[in-house]
Amino acid sequence: MVGLKLAINLMKRKVSNFGIVVSLVVLIFFGFFLSFASAQEFDYEKSYQDYSYNLSLHDQQKSIYQKVRSEYLQFNTLTSKETVKNETLKLLLLRDEVVKTYLTSLRMKVRESKGLTDSEKEGFYTRIDQEYKFFEDHKDKLSSAGSLDDLVEDSDDAKDRYQSTTKIAIFYTNIGIAFGKNAYLREEIEKEITSLKSKISEIRVNGDKDVSSIERAIIDLENKLSRSREKDNLALDMTNKIKTTEKDKEDTFNEALQNCQDSFSYIKEVNNFLLEIIKQIKTN
Amino acid sequence: MENQNTTPNNQNLNGVNGEQNTNTNQSTTNLNEVKIGVDRGQNVNTAVDNKSKLSLDKYTKVFKDTWLKLNPQIRKVITVTGFVFGIFILLAIVFSISTRPGGRSKATPTPMGNVNQSPLPEIIINPSKYATDSGVLLVEDNIKKIEKEIGGTVINDLKLSQPNLLWDINFED
Numbered sequence: 001m002v003g004l005k006l007a008i009n010l011m012k013r014k015v016s017n018f019g020i021v022v023s024l025v026v027l028i029f030f031g032f033f034l035s036f037a038s039a040q041e042f043d044y045e046k047s048y049q050d051y052s053y054n055l056s057l058h059d060q061q062k063s064i065y066q067k068v069r070s071e072y073l074q075f076n077t078l079t080s081k082e083t084v085k086n087e088t089l090k091l092l093l094l095r096d097e098v099v100k101t102y103l104t105s106l107r108m109k110v111r112e113s114k115g116l117t118d119s120e121k122e123g124f125y126t127r128i129d130q131e132y133k134f135f136e137d138h139k140d141k142l143s144s145a146g147s148l149d150d151l152v153e154d155s156d157d158a159k160d161r162y163q164s165t166t167k168i169a170i171f172y173t174n175i176g177i178a179f180g181k182n183a184y185l186r187e188e189i190e191k192e193i194t195s196l197k198s199k200i201s202e203i204r205v206n207g208d209k210d211v212s213s214i215e216r217a218i219i220d221l222e223n224k225l226s227r228s229r230e231k232d233n234l235a236l237d238m239t240n241k242i243k244t245t246e247k248d249k250e251d252t253f254n255e256a257l258q259n260c261q262d263s264f265s266y267i268k269e270v271n272n273f274l275l276e277i278i279k280q281i282k283t284n
Numbered sequence: 285m286e287n288q289n290t291t292p293n294n295q296n297l298n299g300v301n302g303e304q305n306t307n308t309n310q311s312t313t314n315l316n317e318v319k320i321g322v323d324r325g326q327n328v329n330t331a332v333d334n335k336s337k338l339s340l341d342k343y344t345k346v347f348k349d350t351w352l353k354l355n356p357q358i359r360k361v362i363t364v365t366g367f368v369f370g371i372f373i374l375l376a377i378v379f380s381i382s383t384r385p386g387g388r389s390k391a392t393p394t395p396m397g398n399v400n401q402s403p404l405p406e407i408i409i410n411p412s413k414y415a416t417d418s419g420v421l422l423v424e425d426n427i428k429k430i431e432k433e434i435g436g437t438v439i440n441d442l443k444l445s446q447p448n449l450l451w452d453i454n455f456e457d
Contacts, residue, residue: 058449069455072455073455084455088453095449095450098449099449102447151453152453155451156453158451170446174441174444178439178440178441185434185437188426189427189430195419195423199414199419203414257440261440264439271431272431274427275424275427279408281412282411282414282420283411284411
């Protein structure tokens with residue numbers, strides 16, 4: 001009898017030891033798997049997927065809100081009031097989330113931009129982060145709203161913030177991203193112009209080909225690149241100077257964007273002309 | 285006349301046949317030697333196979349013995365660990381394939397109207413001595429690369445346009 005008890009105890013201990021070992025192994029591998037999964041980098045594409053998903057949820061909730069709102073206005077019952085309050089809260093939460101994920105998406109785009117310097121990127125991050133913080137705090141505050149009026153007031157707070165400063169941050173960052181694209185291409189072209197200029201000097205020293213027209217063309221191309229840079233700087237400056245009270249923020253943004261487009265056209269023109277110059281060098 | 289004429293021919297033929305027979309015999313001998321050689325080779329191969337089989341059996345036996353000598357609990361732990369590890373490896377593979385850029389989840393349809401044409405070789409009429417200059421060719425190559433990058437650049441990226449959100453929340457008619 002004592003032997004049997006001992007055997008049972010031993011078995012129990014062995015089984016429990018076995019269970020502990022298995023649990024540990026499972027935990028270790030689960031940890032390994034989680035770390036592997038989290039190592040998948042969060043990039044612009046992923047942030048954009050998050051934003052698109054939240055935007056689609058917002059659009060669905062918008063339809064629900066519009067439906068329950070009209071029912072509330074029509075019947076004005078306690079039930080419809082409670083329903084409209086719940087659905088409005090859901091909509092406001094989603095709206096804040098859309099703004100947050102959109103700002104994150106812009107931030108990731110800036111981070112991946114090859115033509116912006118680290119200090120330029122920091123400038124954009126500061127503006128984006130300030131707006132992100134507002135909508136994060138606003139979202140946390142929403143659930144404490146006790147009535148429909150509170151919700152309307154909270155919604156107006158977010159609306160005012162978005163229309164005044166968030167929009168400026170969005171426009172400024174968008175122009176910054178376009179600026180970065182142009183700056184990167186310009187930098188690449190300038191590197192090739194430098195190489196080409198040293199080759200042209202070599203040809204001039206050899207004296208076996210007249211390169212005077214090519215040299216003049218290169219100066220012209222450098223001027224075009226300067227104009228492109230000026231257009232980009234102007235665009236950034238325009239959006240940087242948008243005032244919070246300004247009503248035509250979109251117009252200023254569109255004008256700034258047009259400057260970036262013009263700058264890009266100059267870049268395209270310069271690159272095409274460089275190919276023509278190469279052709280000239282290669283023929284007698 | 286015909287016989288007389290045919291006899292020497294037959295003799296000749298015999299002669300030829302005789303030489304052929306000898307040659308055939310010789311070649312048969314050679315073939316036999318080759319065959320023996322092949323047989324020997326096969327024997328050697330079989331011996332090697334047997335040897336490797338034996339060593340494999342030996343290792344299998346040693347593994348089996350070691351496995352059976354182990355405590356059954358430890359055997360269970362090893363089996364479960366192996367199983368769990370296998371599942372995690374499989375999950376990791378599936379996860380990495382599904383999230384890899386260009387992987388299955390990100391498959392994009394091939395555009396039908398955008399068939400890549402093989403570039404026509406550039407013909408330079410009246411080439412200068414710099415037509416084959418490595419420095420010039422390098423710059424040309426780099427400029428063509430920039431041209432491609434320009435082609436893929438969109439300044440007004442509509443994906444980044446601000447979201448269309450419902451800002452007017454009110455409960456008045």
